[in-house]
Amino acid sequence: MASERNKVAALQANHAQLSRDLAAARTQELNHRRELVGFSDEVDALKKKHAKEVMDLEMDVKKRDRELREVKEDLALARGDLEREREVVGGLKNTLNQQSTAHMALEAQVQAMQAQNSLLQNQNDDFAHTVAEYQLQLESNEKKIAELKNEILESEIVRRKLHNMVQELKGNIRVFCRVRPVLSSDFINNPALSSSSPLSSTPSPTGSPEDIASAAAQISFPDASETKKQITLTSFSESATGQERRETHSFTFDRVFAPDATQSEVFEEISLLAQSCMDGYNVCIFAYGQTGSGKSFTMEGAQGPLAGMIPRAVEQVFRVAAEMKSKGWEYTIEGQFLEIYNETINDLLARGALNDKKKHEIKHDPKTGATRVTDITVVPLRSASQVQSLLALAHSRRSVAATLMNERSSRSHSIFTLRIAGVHVGLSSSSPSGSVGENGKHGLVGGTGERCNGCLNLVDLAGSERLNVSFASGPGAGLPDKERVKETQNINKSLSALGDVIAALGESGKADKGGEKGGHVPYRNSKLTYLLQNSLSGNSKTLMFLNLSPLRVHMNESLTSLRFATKVNNTHVGTAKKRSS
Template sequence: MSRLPRLRSSSPDRTHLASDAGPSLPGRTTTSLKRKAIIEEEEEAGDQPRKLAAVGATRPNRPLQPSRTATNTRGAALPKPLTKPRAPTLTQSTRGTSAPPTSSKPPTRSTTSRTPATRVVSGARPASRPSDDKRFNELQTQLTSIEAARAADAERLARDMEAERNKVAELQANHLALSRELATAKSQELNQRRELVHASDEIENMKKKHLREVADLEADIRKRDRELREVNEDLRLCRSDLERERETVSSLKNTISHQSTAQLTLTTQNHTLEAQSTALQSQIDAYARTVSELTLKLESTQKQVDDLKKEAMDSELVRRKLHNMVQELKGNIRVFCRVRPVLPSDLTTYAASLSTSGSASSGSEGSLDFEKSKEELQANLAFPDTRDHKEIVVSSSSSSATGQERKEIYNFGFDRVFEPDSTQAEVFEEISQLAQSCTDGYNVCIFAYGQTGSGKSFTMEGGATDSSAGMIPRAVEQVFRVAEEMKSRGWEYKMEGQFLEIYNETINDLLGKGEFDKKKHEIKHDAKTGSTRVTDVEVVPLTSPSQVKSLLAIAQSRRSVAATLMNERSSRSHSVFTLRISGVNVGIDGCVGTGERCEGSLNLVDLAGSERLNVSFANGADKERVRETQNINKSLSALGDVIAALGEKGEKGEKHIPYRNSKLTYLLQNSLSGNSKTLMVLNLSPLAAHLQESLTSLRFATKVNNTTIGTAKKQVRTS
């Protein structure tokens, strides 16, 4: 087996000869002679380097296969020795391997025809011309060269044949050795297979025997377990019988003992009971005197409790009056201003406007120097009133036509100004008293005003965490908490809520189950009760603040939003959440109440973004968005007209109030007409790019803050 690599790496000629070796030796000799004649002709013609035929071009090289004789029998018979081939007889048809004659002229017909005649005559030379003698000599020379070449070819062929015979003998010897090794390997393999089969049979028999033994042992174990269970059961029964017998004996002994001492015990008990009866009679007399004393104390205490309950109810009326007086002193329409902080999204949106010193060249938000970039984007806003927090100062600089820098400073004052670091809890702390007024029977309206992206929705609805909850969930939670506290003062409340949207002067029900614009909702005002109702809207009874959070999530998913140039997802509609609360004084623990009834409402309004049309849609390509912005600005303008008309009415007397100019103002008519306590939360963007929009919002809020709409009236009905 180790000789195979050497055979494969032999020369191409040897491989070819080995592959062509067979019993037909004359055919192989003829092929070799032809190949050698062709090679010599190529060497003589043009001295070109000879080219051997590619070995394996027609037959692939493959390793020697053992013969059937070597496979089947141990002593393989060697093939017959090769016979030495004889040189072929030279005839006129045999092609010579020597060079052609040097004469360029072919022999003539006459010369060729006379040549045999010349060969027939021996010893006599016919008379001929000198040219014929010369031709004859040339032919004789060619014949001699052909004979010499043939002798050289025969000698070279004999040498090649001898070398080939040696190679064939070596290959046969290798073949024989490989055949023997293969036979030996096969015999060893057969022996190993027999041993393997024998071992497998033994293993299989041992497995079967082992399985039988395991089955027998398992059967014995199951039998032993069954016997053990039976023995344990018998033992348990014997023990239970023994215990019953012991208990019977013990009970009999106790009965005998008790019967022997029963008479003595009964006699002793009789004397004891007589003594106890005397003592109990004296205790009964003492208890009777104590009960009479406690009855007198209970009557006096009950009288004091009734007086305290009446005093608590009276104090509740006083508290409501004082609370209402405080709210009226603060003003029935108040304005808060809140400036949101600079957000990381602002840096991304306005990264192009940042200078190189702001580290905006890298283009990634993580690499921006937040503090420097924030100072660069932020407008010049100041809050000089550090004690009462009621002022905001806006500074701006611009270039005049002459190129000189012109600085302008604007001072604005409101009821409360919240700086960018103010929290949701701090904002609601100022609003919580208005939620108390709602339970007292007043209409309360809180609306957020400001341009798109100034934080109105965050102020009203808030975020997902409890610390970032907005005014709507906090106000509802405050109302529920106050209603629970008022139960101890004889009041019972029922609450219900609705959530509407005004989009393109159309009212949509955010809590409804149908599609928008399928129902025509109408606004109805009740002049007697001062309440406002909208037809065909879903009014949900409220039982807990968590229910309000789920309603807000449903409404948020249905609210109309769209993209503008000012904000990627800007609210394009006004949302109005209305919480109606009705209460009745039923008394406390049997104390008859006054029967007083009150109805209040809390309107929490998130207005759409107020912005100029040329800022929100610079190119005017989206006609639908342009129409939305026009309707938003129209409704906000109508709100400003209503507030201005209310201010003029307070100064000059009767004046027409244009509530019907907008669905928003008509819906909030009772909240703006003086029968309500109104709060406007102005939201401002801190960015310098929004400075002009911020100034417009501040001027509008100042006009609202300077308006007096009268005194709120309590909605009370007596049963």
């Protein structure tokens, strides 16, 4: 038992030991398992690290492969570039060989040019000496040119003074007389002219030579000189006893133009007045005469050689302005065109409606002697052709009507006005550096700054005739139309006022000569005389164109016009004054 007990005890002790060993083994196993788990994690980490390293190596291999391909491509390009460079180098070597040959040729040319340059240098020295001599001559010539330009200025001043003296000696109010030829239209408009001819049994619509000889009044020009100044009219009437009575009427004017006188010949006599206008004087030229006597033809004319005084005067003004520019003058030119119809002023250049509705007033400046019309269209003018279009526009707007004297008769007074302002700026210097004139500006010689203001009035008066021969035929039995009667009355009233003004000026002139104070001059009796006040009062150079009809039936009207023109011609006014500033 004891042995068994010892065995049991030994077994128990052994079992306890085994239990401890088992527990230790289990503990060790757990430790091993823990270590195994740790190793497993390390293995996984190593696997991951290895995989990453493998991936990185693969990427490096791919990168190296790509770089290798790029290097191969670059190498191929480099080889191509190298081949090209070798070709270029070959070409350059060939070019260099050619350039070497050319260089040797150029060196030979340079040596030749150096020799030529030495020759040219010697010639240049000779030219420099010649230029110095020419420079001295140029300076001397410039002094002479300056002296000649000053002489031109002085001669221009003398010319203007002499020109003005000549115009004053001719008279500040001058009268020209012009007789128009007999026209075929005279027989169309006046059939009685043909039937009245004892040499023609049948009236001719165009006027046969016999009709023309019979219809024409006996007008002669006894002055044998080229510049005719006399005109004689012979009238026939029946006395109380039935005998034929013959009367001769002689008149003398500054110039008389026969029917064969051309427009050019007529303008030649008045062309110098345009120069007076450019010199700063007021100039007035007006045409007077009965309807159909040729006033509009004289003043306006037609195209080409038949151009009248207005287009020729305008062309003369622009031509003189261009000529005066070479003498140091610069001009600005303005134009206006108006009519006086039934004592009302109409602007013929107004835009829009054909009839001007504005109320215009006449203003005189006593200081400058200038006349202005309010609200009138003033057009800057740059050429004579521009004026032609303005004249055509104004002509289409004029108040015209058919009268017994003329199929298309102007029933208004038309006044075309040119305003001319000039300033002396000096002459251009021919010197390269320019010289300084009196006005202190380089490039100008002798600029005085003198200013002048001239005005050219070209007036086409309405027809002057008695009421019983001028009225327009109305629809009722040939009686006068009231409007036409009113027109004729206003025309005759204004022309009568013109005669009164001229008569008063004549009396005033006589009083001035006797040392007495002149009487009142009725300028305000009509718009016409008030507008022309400065042109008639002695502040202007005035020319009256008397136009006469050559027809025998107009003899009484012609004599009336000649007597009026004689009164004008005998009128003495003061001296024209230059407008300058």
